[in-house]
Amino acid sequence: HCFMGTSLYVRLLLYTRSNLDCGRELNHRHPSAQPLFNLSRPTAFVIHGYRPTGAPPIWINHIVQLLVEQEELNVIVVDWNKGAANLNYFTAVTYTRQAALNLTGFIVRMQEEGASLSSVHLIGASLGAHLAGFVGANLKGKIGRITGLDPAGPMFTSATAEERLDPSDAAFVDVLHTDMNSFGLRGAHGHIDFYANGGVDQPGCPKTIFAGKSYFVCDHQRSVFLYLCALNRTCSFTGYPCSSYSDFLQGRCLQCEAFRPASCPVLGYDVSQWKQTLLKLGQTKVFFSTTATLPYRKLSYRVDMVTWNQYLRWGVVYIRLYSGRSSTEARIDHKLLRFEQYTSTRLLAQFDEDLQQVQKISLRISTGNVIGPRYKMRLLRIRLTPLDRPERPVMCRFDVIMEENMEVAFRPLACDSHL
Incomplete structure (x- = not known):
């Protein structure tokens, strides 16, 4: 036929x-x-x-x-x-x-x-x-x-x-x-x-x-x-x-x-x-957005960051969530992000796995700088708001010192109501 x-x-x-x-x-x-x-x-x-x-x-x-x-x-x-x-x-x-x-x-x-x-x-x-x-x-x-x-x-x-x-x-x-x-x-x-x-x-x-x-x-x-x-x-x-x-x-x-x-x-x-x-x-x-396999769903967070670094830097962001021995990473690399003195940046972080209780968060800002000295970057505040699971708590951390291209890990804190 x-x-x-x-x-x-x-x-x-x-x-x-x-x-x-x-x-x-x-x-x-x-x-x-x-x-x-x-x-x-x-x-x-x-x-x-x-x-x-x-x-x-x-x-x-x-x-x-x-x-x-x-x-x-x-x-x-x-x-x-x-x-x-x-x-x-x-x-x-x-x-x-x-x-x-x-x-x-x-x-x-x-x-x-x-x-x-x-x-x-x-x-x-x-x-x-x-x-x-x-x-x-x-x-x-x-x-x-x-x-x-x-x-x-x-x-x-x-x-x-x-x-x-x-x-x-x-x-x-x-x-x-x-x-x-x-x-x-x-x-x-x-x-x-x-x-x-x-x-x-x-x-x-x-x-x-x-x-x-x-x-x-x-x-x-x-x-x-x-x-x-x-x-x-x-x-x-x-x-x-x-x-x-x-x-x-x-x-x-x-x-x-x-x-x-x-x-x-x-x-x-x-x-x-x-x-x-x-x-x-x-x-x-x-x-x-979806994953490659069933159940296809990505877990999404709105990430609000306020940076305070002396030198202007451009880079991509990696955020990893940990729960016990499990972890999942979001790579936000669709464009280079600008980080400078007192810059407020909003990101969409999408994770392939749904970790119900996040016990630790790690953050890395990759600038591609592999030859010169690594510049310090100060993170005044980071706030992660779950978009698909509104019943889950909003996670924050304040005043984190980090270096470009280096991973820094921290435990999330409860966010103050005024933030």
Whole structure:
């Protein structure tokens, strides 16, 4: 099929808590003919993307299991593999419009039989994200929600809003980006756009073509695995509103005043806390970083430092946290930092491991000076504020004398209320 091509055929497979192991194929013309299909419940449609070899996505069963754990709902897998399975990607792109018409007709019949459009949630991966957008546009943006997992970029980079997923396609559109510099689509295309690691190269993915297939698909597929992890609640990805990933890494966007009293937006199924705020704000970009492996989550601290050194120095910062025999290090080296007399510096420190009780902290400022004398640097104050764990104490230390390129260790103290 992948060599010869296929004619489009769409199967709709229903899963509920009563039939998780085997999907029931639905009648396109009579949705309620299937007794397990309760139209009074919310319905989530899962839409896969381009399948060049026709192999079924390995994540379908997993996402079905996780979705039904969120609440009592219908999960419908939209199987358009006959159409998506084709070595000619352009043919698969053409079929998205026809598949969208097919799915639109089914949802209209659901509505005629008593379902509410506001209770419909389309979850589309890659090319499936645009297919979901076309369905939403066909229904005049009246469906409840569309979630786009790294919407496909090829053939859509110059597309108008009507030719791709965009915020007008549903009452609420959330998008996750992981591969904007290759198979994913650049830009912002939802009411909220999450950019994992800036939306481009993902940690742990191959950097050279010698890795084979993984080099091409790893970054793109990471969007699905991050979303699965968020649904499973083993991961918690907090997105910080910011104009760019660079500004986020520089610690310029670590507040979420617009969302108070709710917290910052979190990737996942439940958007009730901050949905209305986003609809008022318009399109919002939020950024977060991940590790290379499960559970992908980094532990983030806002670090505020006040230095008092006689000579101007430039360098990068290394911060290590210790708890018993365990330790984890954050390397803040995306740009050289400036340290001079009475300089206040704010940093974002992200650690791969979550140490619950920090007993010791070490700090090193590396200036690259390996020949001349090592200059002393005086740290008037350092304050570490946990961003993802607000219940944990803020840690401080005052008046620390250190030398450039030399590690200094200290035990954290409680911070005074006025700091």
